[in-house]
Amino acid sequence: MRLRRSVTALLCAVAVLLLGGCGTRVAGGASPTQTGPIPWTTFGPSGVTGARIGADHRTLSLDTRVPSGEHPCVRDLKAVDTDAEYGTVPGTVHVQITFSSPSGDRRSGCTKEKTATVRVRLPEPLGKRELVVDNDIVFTADGAEPPALRLCGELGCHPPATGCTTASYEQAMITVDAPMHSYRDAEHCDGKWLVLDFSWRTGPACDADDKNPACTSRLGDRYFFRAERAGWKPFFESAAGGCRAVQRREPAFPTALCASLEPLSSALHPSYPPPSPSGGSPTPR
Template sequence: MRRARSLVTVVVLSAVGVLLLGACGTLRAGSGSGGAATPTEPERWQTFAPFRVTAARLADDRRTLSVDAEVPGGRKTCARNLKAVVTDTSDRTVWVQVTFSALTGGAPRADCRTTATATAKVRLPSPLGHRELAMDTHTAFTADGAHLPELRLCGNLGCHPAPTGCTPASYDQAVMALDVPNHTSRGEEHCDGKWLVFDVSSRMGPACPEDAGPGCEASLGDRWFFRAEKSGWKPIARGTKGGCADVHRIEPAFPSTLCADLRPLQRSK
C-alpha cells in the first residue's frame, strides 16, 4: 500500500507540474513593475513534481545519488527547494520521489515560461546494485549496462528488455524496432533464435467502430526479416514476395527453412 500511495502521489504531482509553466514563478505581491495587473489570488509556494527527470548518477560509494530534473525557468522565483527522497525499496526496485517548490497566484513571469535543469542529491539506504531506480511510473534507471557514474535510462520495454529468442516478448521487442504505426498487428512468426521473420499489418482508412463494416477492412501488410544481435532483433530486409527472394537478395545466410514456405502478401484487402 505504501508503494502504491507513493506512485499515485508522483503521478498526481506530475499532472499538476505539466500545467506549471503557464502559472508558476510569479512576482511577489506588491513587487511588480510597469503597472502589472493586480493578482487575482495571493501568491504562495506549493510543491510540484518536475516536468521530467533527465539523468541520474551514482557516486563511487554506489549510494549517493544525483538526479537532474527539468523545472520551470532558471531563477529562484521560478523553482526552488528541489528534493529527492527515497519513498520505498524492495529487492528489485528503489523508488525515489523528486519535488520542487514554485509560486502560484499573482502575475505570471515571462522568464518562468522556459525550463531549466536542476540537480538534487539523496543517499540511498544501501547500494543500488542491480536494482532498478524508479522515479515515477514512466521513468526508470539502472546501473546494468551503464557507463558509471551515469545510470542508464530505461526504455519503453523496461530496463531489461526480453533477449532475442523465440518468445512473444522478444517479438514485441522486434516490432518496436520497426518504423510502423502504433497498433500494428503481428502475424505468424518463424524463428530459430538467431533469425526471425513475421508479417505485420497496419489498419488504413477512416476510423471505424468495433463492429466495423465494409470500408473498414483496409490494411497495409509487410513482411520483415530480422537477425539477432546483442542490442536485440535487428531488421535486415522487408518485402511481400513469397519464399526467400526478398531476404536472400540482402542476406543470403538467412535459413531457407524459415522462409521457403512463405506465401506472397497482398498489399491491401
C-alpha cells in the same frame, strides 16, 4: 454639432465610470488578472536522463530536465525517497523529484529546458535493487559502469535476448512503435534476421461472429530487422512481396526469409477489393 459633442462627452463620462478612463483601454489588451503576479507551481521533471551512485552506495545523483529562461525558473528542486511514506516494493527503491517554477505561465519566459542535478541519500545501500524515479523511469546497477546506473527500457531492465521467441517479437513491435492492439500476422526468423508482419483493425467494434466486411477491415505493415546487442533493430519497411526490395537495401538478407513473402495489399486486406484499372476502390495499406 453642439449636440454631437454633448453626446460624446456623456458617453466618455460613462466610460470613465465603467473602465476607469476614456480612450485608455485597447481592444485585446491584458486584463488585471493577466498582468498580476506570475504564480510559482510545483512540478515534476519532463525527464530524468541519468543517475549515478556515490562511493557510499547510498547517495544518488540524478540528472533531470527543468525549465529555463532569462530569469530564475526553478527553486526548491529536491529528490525524496518515498518508500518510507508509501511503503516498499521488494527489489526496488522509489524516488520522487519535484521543484517549483513559474513555467506554467508563458509570461515568465521559462520556455526552454536545461539539465540540473539533484541528490538524495538513501537510508541504506542501493545494492541490487532497481531505482524507480517518478514511478516510470527505472535505473539499475546491473550491467552498468560505476558510478553510473543503467537506464532501463520499455521492456524492463533485462529485456529478452534477440531470438525467434514470442518475447523477442514483442520487443520488435515496440521498437517500430506498432499501434496499440496490433496483431502479429507472421514472423520469418533465423535468429539473425527477422521479417515481421502485423496489422491493426480499422473497422467498428463488432462481435466475433459478425459477418459484416467492415468488421474485419485492417491496415498492416511489414518490417525487416537485424539482430543487435540491444535487440532487434529495424532497417527497412516495405509492403512488397519477394526479396527484390529488401535485398536492394540489404544484400545480405537471406533469400530463405523473403522468397515466399506476399504483398501486404493482398495478404492483409481480404475484405477490400484490389484497385481496378479505371481507378476504382483503393486497397488500403
